[in-house]
Amino acid sequence: MELPKHVERILTTLESAGREAWCVGGCVRDALLGRTPEDWDITTSALPEETLSLFGPRAEPTGLRHGTVTVKTEAGPVEVTTYRIDGTYRDRRRPESVAFTRSVDEDLARRDFTVNAIARNLRGELRDPFGGREDLRGGILRCVGDPDRRFQEDALRILRGLRFAAALGFSIAPETAEALRRNRAGLGDIAAERIQTEFFKLLPGDHAAEILRDYPEVFGVFWPELLAMVGFDQRNRHHCYDVWEHTLHALDAVPGDVVLRCAMLLHDVGKPACFTLDEAGVGHFYGHPAVSRELADGMLRRLKCGTDFRETVVRLVEWHDRDIPRTDKSIRRALRILGEEDLRRLILIKRADNLGQSPAFWDRQGELDKAEAILDRLLEEDACFSLKQLAVKGGDLLALGLSGPAVGAALEALLSKVIDGALPNRREALLAHLQETGGTGQKEESE
Template sequence: MENGVRPQLNGTVLSYAGERALRVLEAAGLEAWVVGGWVRDALMGGAGHDVDLCCAGTWQQNEAALRAAGIMVVESGIKFGGITAVIDGERIEVTTYRLDGFYTDGRHPEEVTRATCVEDDLARRDFTVNAMAWHPERGLLDLYDGQGDLARKVIRAVGDPRRRFEEDALRMLRAVRFACRLDFWIEERTAEALAACAPLLDAVARERVGIELDGILRTAHGGDAMLRYPELMCAAVPELAACRGFDQQSPYHAFDVYEHIARVLTVAGELSRFRIDGGDPDQPPSPSLMWAALLHDIGKPQTFTVDERGRGHFYGHPEVGADMARDLMRRLALPGDVIRDACMLIRYHDLPMMAEREDLLRVMHIFSGEGMDTPRLMGELFDIKRADALGKAPSCFYYVEEIERMREMVRELIANDEAYSMATLHLAGRDLIAAGVKPGPRIGELLRRALKATMQGRVPNRTDDLLAFLDL
């Protein structure tokens, strides 16, 4: 910091920790640059990424310089020349200039060798918008017009895109994730390479694919990814391939199964962020809703039948789809609660519902299992039902009004403290014991009887009224 002015790029100030690590390294004679996401995001006018440094020193030299300055260092990635400096709780990734060797597994280089200059290091990076370096005094180093691609809103591979994807197949999903998150297009040659190299994704560990897919879905633009890059999305989720081009042969559907799913995914993302009962546009959409939207109809090809009039039907597809989704999501190593909630939404997304108190309480009871957030899940159920209706033929759009009416009724039921589960019933085993009931199986029987009665509207959800109803 000179004259009290903090170094900044395009109005984004470099953090104290990032600046200190850079200064310490350069004071030791080790040239260093800020690289990667921080540079990209700063040029776009915001600070949305951690600070990463690229340095001329070996990881041992970088570590020694930082430790000599009293900075804590974690040997986080020394196999690839990387360490982490921890300054005031902020983690700064510091990686030596490097060249990658041959990639034999479609993911990791066989060896990493030290490069002599930052230019060589930038040449090995994935996309032009990520291949820029910046220094407070030396300025911006942009060898591949990454700044121009930011202005054009384009994701473009550095060099030959096929070579980039053959080196690391996961870069294909990263390209789509960046395009979705930034609302960019993928440059034509790079997009062509995505389609051609999509089968290479089979070599990537499924949990890594799951992480990138989850990142795509959290952008709320997963539907765009499906429509623009179908070969890659079907390689990532092979169950989607059977849906592509699958004619539903139904007057209720204007699109094949695959395009219907893409449209549902798009609408669900928007509803999750902007619906009137609490959606926050600054927060990512619910992962359970996004995964449910992506997979809600994957059971359709397996359950397709045609009646005597030539109309297509998919009897049982929600149940089949939920089972398929569970296996698929486990394969991708997704969190257990996300799998549970998404599969529940898939299983019941086509459940007939009426805007009636008892029927809505019945559905709320279904979504009140252990660990479940019933109000949130009911909101997501209505989100996916609304998105599903809007992804069909225009003749089905009328159902949206009924869905919103049910959403409002559920909100009122919750506000009025209506019971739909044992946890929301204002009667507990201790109340029954205090009323003279002996501990044992009868306690559970009485509680279930009381819950059923209050859900049916025969008795208010108040302890005294429930006890009087049971007539102990």
């Protein structure tokens, strides 16, 4: 693997001062896998004060207590951390103290997984005391040393491990998997924001459905609502899977986008609470989209998700089972409420939801093709579905003598008429209608 020039220069500076320096962690792992590293981390025998002195004004003391100095480069910041041995972890996040060491092997011994405990120096030499390269070749995720200790030091490593497996398609070594399950309760001590970050990196992974299937009890620590879906028989001919398996098949059928994957994971979370059996023994889930929406909203709030993200996901959950007739009027109405991006997302979700059902009912894909074709045509024709596209503006209504809330109400009424096809989106036609209706945009019904 070839090192970027800005990384080479940092390594060269440290070695020229008589210190050891290695690239370490995820950047080495990704490079060995033929992937482009997102960022580069360096570990060195130089003490933090030495690193600060060597790089002068380009160096910032971003974590001196733990030996970390950030070096600013033209390609972005690079963290340079002194070899260290971690002390006791009491908050399941960071060690209370660290001891600096002159041994790169001792530094590698504190890391989470063998594939992240490989170092590479300026000359391309690899330091791999724990068999990380062999695990990379075998596609195995294994803790460095005692897995129970690793997960008890920082329980977030449980989700990090599952995230790596979801992204890379690695299997988890049996002893690591057992310890991961055994220590899962520790996630209850982790800040919601840290869980959100790792979990939302996991969901887009190509193998996310497999990991969710194998470890539901882990995710149930912070989202216990998921566990009610596991093994829940739907008792309905439309479904060949239980609620959890249906969810995972549907999740696997949408692109690896975190909004889509999150909406797909939560779209049926309300089903167990809505289950009823009719006289023929057939299962029904009346009202489950609304219940799923409320549960999803609470779950996303607990993970401290941003408002825009949360509202988008819960809107898609609420709409996932709503029928949108394949007509211009209905698609324009959906565009008005959802906008193009979310309507396209909804179509993807409906496709995946259908593909998670019994194959005999996959013919719904054809109806979704029709909806998508109408959407494409309307957008190509620049069909009006929002106020900014309307041929009249607020100033036009003010000129007619309207003011205050009446302006907004009249614009909304006109837009509704245009969307329904009752009026063309032409300025003269809209103004004529306003004059005819006395400026309200709505005709009074005769008594």
